[in-house]
Amino acid sequence: MEELKNYGHQHPLLMLNEEQLLGNGIGVVDCSSCGEKVSTPCFSCVDCCGFYLHKTCAQAPLCVCDFCDETCEKFIYHCSCGLYFHIKCALFTFNIAERNLKELEHVALEDPSFSPKNDGGNLGKCFACWEPLARYTYFSLGCGFNLHKKCADLPLKIDHLCHRKHPLVLQFNSERLSCKTCQVTPERGFVYGCSACKLAIHIDCASPLSVIEDKSHPHPFTLFWRRIPFVCDACGTEGHHVAYTCGTCGIMVHKKCISLxxxxxxxxxxxxxxxxxxxxxxxxxxxxxxxxxxxxxxxxxxxxxxxxxxxxxxxxxxxxxxxxxxxxxxxxxxxxxDIPVNSITKVLERNDAGEATVIEHCEHKHYLMLSYKMKEHGDKCCDGCLLLISAKFYYCSRCDFFLHKSCAELPKKRLFKNHDCDEERFSGPKPFILTSDGMFKCGGCRNLSNGFSYKCNECGACSCLRCLALILQDAVKIPGHKHPLLFYYDYFHYKEQCSGCGRDMISRTYRCKDCNFNRCCSCVQLPTTVKHKCDDHILTLTYDKIIDYAIYHYCDICEKERDPKHWFYHCETCDISVHVDCVLGKYSFIKLGSTYNEGNHEHPLTFVKKIHYYPEYVECGKLCEDLSLECAEPGCNYIAHCKCIKPAIGDR
Known part of the structure; x- marks a missing residue:
């Protein structure tokens, strides 16, 4: 038999099936938890003391008391409105409401610093206001409820200026009403409330200080009761009933805004x-x-x-x-x-317009030359951002190295406004250093890349240049939409879909204020032009319906159906349309042919994508069917999966 221990009962409980229940000669009994008739399977006390529980009641999750915030391991009072109380907490709140403080009659006012119950100075919190206990406190040694003296002496009823129709009664905030004065919902403790009018006020808000001084303002603030709402001059939002004024400056503010x-x-x-x-x-x-x-x-x-x-x-x-x-x-x-230092370490030549035509760059060992002729270099990608080269760019005549002019002119060090090594608390912007030292995983887009990155030397976090370009903009202009897109940090509550990929918006996003147009962070960073083996021409990111007949809405790479409402890549010359994922793939920002030094192999490795044959990786024995690292040293047949190298690239 399955045994259950200590479900609010002093004896072990055994599970009974229907045959065992009837075999024991037991008649109709009630569940000791919910009060309903017991049905099998159920639990019964091994000592036959008349204690029974439904299996579902016995295995129900433990509740948290809405008064003391502690787990209810034994029986509780439960209300259909969703409140749970320990029995002692329910009686305590009832006695407070009835002004029947017999639970405190046996306790004298004492200094807790000399109390044997002090437990090394850990006094806990007051059960009325839930602020830390101070000296001279009422200690209820029998039931464990402790109160400040001032809270124990609170009047049961008060007449208040903000509610003149009825007196306010000291009570537990069972309906979780927000405070009429400060608009904050008390999590625990007592409030002054009017049940008939559904009104609650914090104990502190009921008797605010008449004068408050704060070092952030040169003059004192004086309490001013308001029967009508007001607009706070400090934050521009509405206030209720309690205002503080500075007669010298002529301003009226919330109490909380005095110390902004x-x-x-x-x-x-x-x-x-x-x-x-x-x-x-x-x-x-x-x-x-x-x-x-x-x-x-x-x-x-x-x-x-x-x-x-x-x-x-x-x-x-x-x-x-x-x-x-x-x-x-x-x-x-x-x-x-500090003023950022340009990553161009030296300018060797300039043209008549003053542009640097031959340069030395901090991340490349050869001279770089300025060019405008993209056709001469085919479909090359920038080694900085891994996007296709366009407009002006620098190239190396001795090796396969290219940089957009804008990527070449990036500073060696940047301050990142939305990064901090201490995840718990922002302490200021951190310097990131420009580097090209191998593989990294971008902390923004989460893509693997071997281009340039900005790296935090304190925590090792990296950002690719594509994410950096977005971070530095307050608004983003994308092709296919006439308005700029604004970045929203808290967008998850809109419950809409991305206009680019159709996925639900579940986190931060870019949104147009004027239209119902949203783009997730991943779609905003899509390259506008790409090159793929499926076509000899450059593919362009688009959202237009190129063909009006639904029968033709298929991807020319995977040959599966394509939703014309979602963004895709298209070649206007060949009339080819393909899924974004089919073009970019898993490793779209890793430059093939570039080298990588792995600690477990003596020679440099080259990034390759196997197409015609699939050799086995010696470590795992599986075929290298995707992006791999291959040793170019003659006679060395070493090859590795990207995901298998140690430390794994994807874990960086």
Whole structure:
């Protein structure tokens, strides 16, 4: 028999089937948990003390008490509204509501620093306000409920200015109502509430301080009761009932906005952001918040960077604590804002227009020459971003090396505004160093690449140049859409689909404010032109219906059906249309023919893609049917899968 121990019962429980239940001569009994008639399979007490449980009741997950936030391992009070209470917690809240504090009569007011129950100074929290316990506290040694003296002395009923129709009663916030004053929903503890009017107020909000001083503001703030809502001058959002005013400055604010940080650094911007109550509009080209992209009303408070024409709503800037850090000194050293050093180490020749035509670059050992003639070099890719070369580019006459002019002019060091080695807390932008030292996995697009990357020396994180180009833009222009796309950090709640691939939008995305047009991060980074063995011409990314008849909507590579509403690559000359995934494949940003030094092999390896024959890899014995690493040394037949080399490329 299956045995169950300690489900709120002092004896072990055994599982019974229908035959065992009837064989014991047991009649109709009730489940000791839910009260319904017991049906098999069920659990019964081995000592036959009349304790029975449905199997489903016995195996139900443990609940968490909505009063003390501890796991309910034994029997509980449960309400159909979804509340769970320990029996002692339910009685305690009932006694508080009835003002029957007999549970505290046997306890004297004592100094917990001398209490044997102190347990080394870990006093816990008050069960009324859930703030840490201080000296001189009521300790309920019998039931374990502890209260501040001030909380134990709270009046049962109060008359309050924000609700004059009925008195407010001290009670447990069973309906999880948000505080009428600060709009925050108390997670635990007591509130003053009116059950008839569905109203609750924090204990602290019911009796706010009359005067508050804060070092971030030169004058004190004075309490001002409001029977109607007001707009806070510090953050620009609505307030209720309790306002604080500064008569000298003529402003009215929330209590929480009195202590707003004056200067912050934010994960979305390189420079410091300053809080101002009012800003002259003429200093800004755009008043759109960098985070939510909605217009900021400069008649109220905001965070801004005057140097970069960047502005945030206060609540957008401070919404996530791990995204910003407070700057304590206005004259903070700006060493992090050094002027970037160009990656072109030396210019050897210039043309009449002043352009550098022959250069030395920090990531290549030979001279590079400027060119405009793409046809002479066929379908070559830039060794920096791994995209097809276009417009002006530099090339090496001695080896197969190409760089877009824009990639060649990138700085050696960049500050990344949305990266921090400490994942728990943002502490400022980090320097990333330009490098081309082998394989890496981009932390943004998650693609494997052997092009250029910017790498953080502290944590080893890397970003490819394609992701970098997006990070540096506040708006992205893509082919096929007339409006720029804005980056939204919190887009998952829109529950829409990507206009490029049709997949559900489940995370950060790019969105057009004027149209119902969305692109996921992966689709925004798709190269606009690619080269593939399926066609002799350049394929172009498009979303147009090239053929109107549904019968022709097939991919010319895999020959499977293609959704014409989704983006695809097309050759207008040959009338070929193919899936994006069929063209790019798994290793689209690894340059074939480039070398890689693996620690387990003595010679440099070359990236190859096997087509005509598939040799076996000596380590795993499987065929190399995809991208592989092959030794070009004469007489050495070493070959390896990309995924098999150690350390695995995909794990970097």
């Amino acid at each position: 940080p004056r200067i912050i650094r934010h994960i979305m911007h390189i420079h410091r952001l300053f809080h101002k109550y009012f800003i002259d509009k003429e200093y800004f080209e755009s008043l759109n918040c960098l985070r939510c992209h909605e217009v900021v009303d400069t008649e109220y408070g905001s965070y801004f960077c005057a140097d970069c024409n960047v502005i945030f709503h206060v609540n957008c800037a401070l919404q996530k604590k791990e995204w910003y850090c407070i700057v304590s000194q206005e004259n903070e050293d700006n060493k992090s804002l």
